Amino acid sequence: MEQKVTFVHFSPTDGSHRAGLLLARALGTVEEEIDLTRREEASHLCPPDRLAVVAGPVYGGRMPGLMMERLSRLTGNGAWAVAVAVYGNRAWEDALAELGDGLSARGFRLLGGAALAAKHSIVTTLAADRPDALDEEEIAGFGGALLDKLTSGGREAALPGDRPYRAWKGMAAFPTATAEDCTNCGLCAPACPAGAIPAARPWETDGSVCIRCMRCVSLCPAHVRALPPAAQAASASHLSPFGRVRGVNRLFL
Incomplete structure (x- = not known):
């Protein structure tokens, strides 16, 4: 069986x-x-x-x-x-x-x-x-x-x-959008695992609750939710050596 x-x-x-x-x-x-x-x-x-x-x-x-x-x-x-x-x-x-x-x-x-x-x-x-x-x-x-x-x-x-277990506090930066760019489509707020995005103001993020999982970024149809550019660039630079290997x-x- x-x-x-x-x-x-x-x-x-x-x-x-x-x-x-x-x-x-x-x-x-x-x-x-x-x-x-x-x-x-x-x-x-x-x-x-x-x-x-x-x-x-x-x-x-x-x-x-x-x-x-x-x-x-x-x-x-x-x-x-x-x-x-x-x-x-x-x-x-x-x-x-x-x-x-x-x-x-x-x-x-x-x-x-x-x-x-x-x-x-x-x-x-x-x-x-x-x-x-x-x-x-x-x-x-x-x-x-x-x-x-x-x-x-x-x-x-x-x-x-x-x-x-190893200590890890996570990154300080978290994804947001701007009110001007956000289309208010309603996808990200209910999908956020931590409930960090207010439904009435979905371009915002409660950084004290956000777990930096990037779900909102992956779901955003307008591609306007993102980490601050400096934080994204720092992550890319830090992890660049791992782009040359197959995990x-x-x-x-």
Whole structure:
């Protein structure tokens, strides 16, 4: 019988969704998806016979704090889970350890973890076309290895990373638009995972709430929401060395 899978994702710019879904489908039939990016979502009890694939983006070597908070919506109920850290071609550092610890705290058993490369959310030229066909082939192999481990009885995995996790405060700059350029289309405010964009003034951003996920930038049909030019240029300069390499996918059993 094919394995039933619950796919859970926090994916503001779709990279974690795309990469994680490839692994979820390599493991079996995706019976349901749970989108932690949504501000309104019901709590979920995972059946013990269901395999959960939980994917999220790496921000500064960590998982987004908002995603980790929203893991409280999940109850593992002893089900096996695979932690997936999706990184933008630079590094994943402590993200897998952090996500794995969070899932264990919610009652999941860790079958394994994967670090998968996808397009960077800020410097979108990094890993711009990933996941690609080579990734699909490699991730299919990861799925086979995880299923072999599961069918042989399974054992809990230890995922790499340091504890305490690396400190990361994020960037000070955040995306905005101008009132003159904003078309007031209404897309960004309800889609913001953190609720940082006021519906009545969608060109503004509450920087104390914004998590710099770039969802509003990726969704803006007029392409007027953006980081301040100096911050965008600084990010591009800092990450430029990683544009010359192909980030690896890694499986941890």
